[in-house]
Amino acid sequence: MNTLDPNTWIDSYSDYLYNYAVVRVNNTDIAKDLVQETFFAGLRSAKNFEGKSTERTWLISILKRKIIDYYRKINSKKGKAEVRMNFYESGENEGSWIEERVPQSWNSETEKNIENEELKSQIDVCIDNLPEKYAMVFRMKTIQEFETEEICKELNITPSNLWVIIHRARTQLRSCMEKNWFNK
Template structure:
């Protein structure tokens, strides 16, 4: 049986896919202005490479694959700006103390009343503030893994990082969030 070949219809792209692509991008970059730029670049790139479209996937899938590349490029840009990729965990690296807790990093006891207020709106706001303080790439990986609950494999593929790299980033992000919440909420 002959399969119906899919053709591109750029006239309808913005009405049909702008919201979907925007939502896809904003979840990953957590910046609506940047997400708009990435969507715009995706449409422009799609137009430019329309001749390469083979008609084997839907228009939306094809546009998402372009956007995915744009997000990866953005992620790489952040990475190159801030130095080399993470190599290993060094949270407790300190000569002879390596592998042990350092005094300043030992978790403090949290007061019980604040623990009980876990559903409090102010608490959610404080958490947002702490997440926004994370370095951009930590924030991105943390949001994808913890908030959007993507599979490890999926994130690694999408962001072109190894699983151990991902766990280092997740660990550092969680450590910073813990400290931020400890200072601003639990022990406040």
């Protein structure tokens, strides 16, 4: 039977929980808050701990719920989500490129130069320009390379939902990289 010992939680689990949160939300302040909320929620519900899982597994399951809550919060956020760009026509020509958003050829010199620190920070800038939920799903799938199934389970979304987000994120990123890097 496992037992809980909250006095040791921070020394034993804070790094593990913090790393788990950072790779998902990509923001150190939000990750710190999530870890704190997890420990507090753990204290409050300690009486419900049945000892079937380890302390760490139990705390992670709390953190997972906090991450879903966070995703729901950014998902419902108005404002930034609404500035997302449309690249395709609707109505009669539905699904065709909007003329002024058509991809341009890239300057071949910059295209070759891909081993570059500046390039990596430009990618971060472009990802940060995305609506928050696109950035989160894109990073989890592309940068952290999580399985589709895992992301869907963790964020409680469907695969088709995930692919729509990935598509929009990448289309917007391509356009941002074109303006700020390839054809600068």
